[in-house]
Amino acid sequence: MPAADASREISDLNLTYMLLAQKLLREDRAAAMLRLGIGAEMAQLLLAMSMAEVVKLATSNFVLCAFRLDELPIARTVMQDARERTLQQAHLAIVLAGQAAAA
Numbered sequence: 001m002p003a004a005d006a007s008r009e010i011s012d013l014n015l016t017y018m019l020l021a022q023k024l025l026r027e028d029r030a031a032a033m034l035r036l037g038i039g040a041e042m043a044q045l046l047l048a049m050s051m052a053e054v055v056k057l058a059t060s061n062f063v064l065c066a067f068r069l070d071e072l073p074i075a076r077t078v079m080q081d082a083r084e085r086t087l088q089q090a091h092l093a094i095v096l097a098g099q100a101a102a103a
Helices: 002-029 029-035 041-047 050-059 072-079 085-102
Strands: none
Touching: 002 029, 002 041, 002 050, 029 041
16 A cells, blocks of 8 residues: 555544544543543643644544554454344443553
8 A cells, every 4th residue: 555545544544533522522522531541631621622623634644543452362252243232332331441540
């Protein structure tokens, strides 16, 4: 993939992520913070950003959203064929909430 294509795709991903994050935060700040894995200061910063600031930040060559399944056991839990999908989702929510609280 040419570098220009990768940069454009990263920018698109960043813009989509930032707009989604702002939307989620406006709808339910506490739930959004948990889902996004961010703290109160970052939530406030995202909410305060103008569209021009969001677009400017989105055009960075770096992916702004973090891969939250950075621990192998968590990734394996998600990939398992669980008979109890609801239980698996609850377990994942607890683990990710614990990571957010520790950060």
